[in-house]
Amino acid sequence: MQPQTDAGSGPQAQHGGPLHGLRVIDLSRLVAGNMLSLQLADFGADVIKVESPREGDTLRHWREDLGAGEGLDAWWRVYGRNKRSLAIDLRDDQCRAVLQRLIASAQVLVESFRPGTLEKMGFAPDTLHAVNAKLVIVRLSGWGQTGPYRDLPGFGSLLEGFSGFAHKHATRGVPMLPNMALADMVCGVTGAFATLAAVREVEVNGGRGQVIDLSLLEPMLAVMGPDVTAYAATGRVSSPSVKIASPRGVYRCRDGSWVAMSGSTDTMARRVLEAIGKGALANEPRFATNAARVANDAELDSLIAAAIAELDRPECLALFRSKGVTVGPIYDPAQLLQDEHVVARECFVPAGDAQGTVVHNVTPRMSGTPGAIRHTAPRVGEHTEEVLRHAGCTPADIDAMASRGALRCS
Numbered sequence: 471m472q473p474q475t476d477a478g479s480g481p482q483a484q485h486g487g488p489l490h491g492l493r494v495i496d497l498s499r500l501v502a503g504n505m506l507s508l509q510l511a512d513f514g515a516d517v518i519k520v521e522s523p524r525e526g527d528t529l530r531h532w533r534e535d536l537g538a539g540e541g542l543d544a545w546w547r548v549y550g551r552n553k554r555s556l557a558i559d560l561r562d563d564q565c566r567a568v569l570q571r572l573i574a575s576a577q578v579l580v581e582s583f584r585p586g587t588l589e590k591m592g593f594a595p596d597t598l599h600a601v602n603a604k605l606v607i608v609r610l611s612g613w614g615q616t617g618p619y620r621d622l623p624g625f626g627s628l629l630e631g632f633s634g635f636a637h638k639h640a641t642r643g644v645p646m647l648p649n650m651a652l653a654d655m656v657c658g659v660t661g662a663f664a665t666l667a668a669v670r671e672v673e674v675n676g677g678r679g680q681v682i683d684l685s686l687l688e689p690m691l692a693v694m695g696p697d698v699t700a701y702a703a704t705g706r707v708s709s710p711s712v713k714i715a716s717p718r719g720v721y722r723c724r725d726g727s728w729v730a731m732s733g734s735t736d737t738m739a740r741r742v743l744e745a746i747g748k749g750a751l752a753n754e755p756r757f758a759t760n761a762a763r764v765a766n767d768a769e770l771d772s773l774i775a776a777a778i779a780e781l782d783r784p785e786c787l788a789l790f791r792s793k794g795v796t797v798g799p800i801y802d803p804a805q806l807l808q809d810e811h812v813v814a815r816e817c818f819v820p821a822g823d824a825q826g827t828v829v830h831n832v833t834p835r836m837s838g839t840p841g842a843i844r845h846t847a848p849r850v851g852e853h854t855e856e857v858l859r860h861a862g863c864t865p866a867d868i869d870a871m872a873s874r875g876a877l878r879c880s
Contacts, residue, residue: 486516488839492669495520495572496553497560498582499528501626502612504549506599506659507580508550509667511552512832512841514528518572518857519550519848523557523878526850547821548829550847555879556858557851559589564867565876569593571861574601577672578665582610585620595681605679606668608661626653628688634697640710653686660689716763717742720800721775728800731774732788737795738765745793746777761803788863822846851878 492515496507502529511517521527529549530601533541556572558565570593573579579598581588588594588609595607609615612624630636630653638644661684671677691698701707713719715734722728733739736759739754751757751773756766763770778786783799790797799805806812807828821824821827823846832841854877871877 485530485791487512487841488537488836492516492578492668493576494518494578494580495569495576496580498580498610500552500582501529501545501549501654502661503580503582505528505611505655506608506665507553508551509547509659510578512843513836513839515578517553518576518853519553519555520560521555521850523559523851523875526555527758530629530850542825542827544827547823547827547847551821551829552842553751553848554853554857556852557854557880558871559876562871562874562876564871568858568861568863570601572585572857573605575861576602576605577669578606578608579854580610580665581609585609585611585615603678604672606665606672606682607679608665608682610657610661610684612686612687614687615681615683624686626651626657629653629686629690630807633687634694635690636872638694638697638710653690656683656693657686660684660692677786711762713767715760716767716845717770717774719771719774721778721786723778723781723786725782729778729783729786729797730800731795731797733763733795734760738762738794740797741793742774742790744792745795747776753806756875764769819843831856849880854879860871 477784489510492510494507494510494515494517496503496519498504498507505516507517507519519527525531527550530546531544532543532545536542558568560569562565571762573593583591594781598605598607611620612629613619613622627647630647631645633653635652638647639648644867648809661682664682664684668680668682670695672679697708715732717731717733717739720728720730729743733742736752739760740749742871743749743752743757756762757770781789787797787799798830799809800808807818812818816831818828819831822843827846829843855868858877868877872879
């Protein structure tokens with residue numbers, strides 16, 4: 471497993487990726503902003519991560535327990551890669567002046583302060599656009615820059631509940647939050663798309679810079695499916711237990727492992743029934759269409775579960791795949807890393823650090839100008855001096871800021 475790199479020939483080696491030349495100033499913290507800027511950094515953007523000189527990005531402190539009192543900053547190693555770390559204190563006048571010079575040379579600014587904070591710092595969008603008319607300003611927040619909730623805290627868990635996700639995934643009547651930063655991830659990917667759309671408006675259409683008001687809430691609403699649309703039309707709230715298609719579910723095999731299966735089309739449902747020796751049922755009215763199968767899902771599900779319970783997972787996969795059924799294993803991380811398809815596609819690769827960290831590979835894959843893992847997630851302030859020199863700071867300027875603790879170099 472090897473990461474994609476800039477070495478070799480071809481467009482990536484010559485140009486540093488399709489976003490080479492795009493400078494991004496990232497003032498955000500935690501997951502959503504880092505997910506957004508990661509998408510840009512992986513494809514060649516110069517992402518300058520502005521961090522506190524004392525503790526750095528909060529994401530650095532989300533650590534995985536390694537035992538013996540040790541922890542791995544796994545989140546930072548994954549989502550901090552390909553970025554440069556500038557550790558300066560934005561409460562310091564000289565540091566803010568440096569930041570303004572950097573913004574003048576950038577195409578994108580990303581921030582995730584509470585609404586109004588950027589203005590209090592002296593960096594209101596109108597002020598920034600007076601310095602750099604083409605600047606794209608991405609403003610990340612829980613609830614958006616407007617509305618009654620704009621000033622409320624907005625971590626992803628709140629929005630996963632508010633958006634209907636927790637309701638939709640209730641288990642035995644208890645709403646369930648995802649055990650991952652789902653709202654942040656969806657927001658970050660959505661934000662990367664919006665950023666490039668705004669950059670294209672500047673670079674291709676000759677437009678001006680603009681503000682992207684990106685909340686954690688609205689991207690979650692966009693991926694939640696048609697539940698609200700259906701309610702508005704019918705006045706009925708769909709039950710979390712009602713499936714969108716049948717057969718569809720997870721099933722336990724004889725050896726204790728699990729598989730996931732979906733028979734979302736009539737043809738696929740017929741194949742499932744044939745695989746468990748119940749092919750004739752596909753012609754009965756209660757199983758002939760998806761709507762009928764959903765209405766009779768409990769009976770159909772129990773037939774499938776009983777058949778799979780008699781098979782070890784390898785046997786189960788072999789049987790259903792031989793019939794062309796969409797079935798696959800449910801993995802934990804250890805099993806995922808060993809899967810032959812994951813290995814063959816190099817879905818996970820070495821991060822390149824001394825600890826041998828493994829990270830997900832660049833996605834999606836582009837044939838002409840692929841992204842690349844060019845370097846590992848930086849130490850706090852690893853690039854402070856080089857960024858400041860590029861911004862026109864003299865050694866005396868840097869020493870003065872360092873002497874009062876306003877920056878960190880490492």
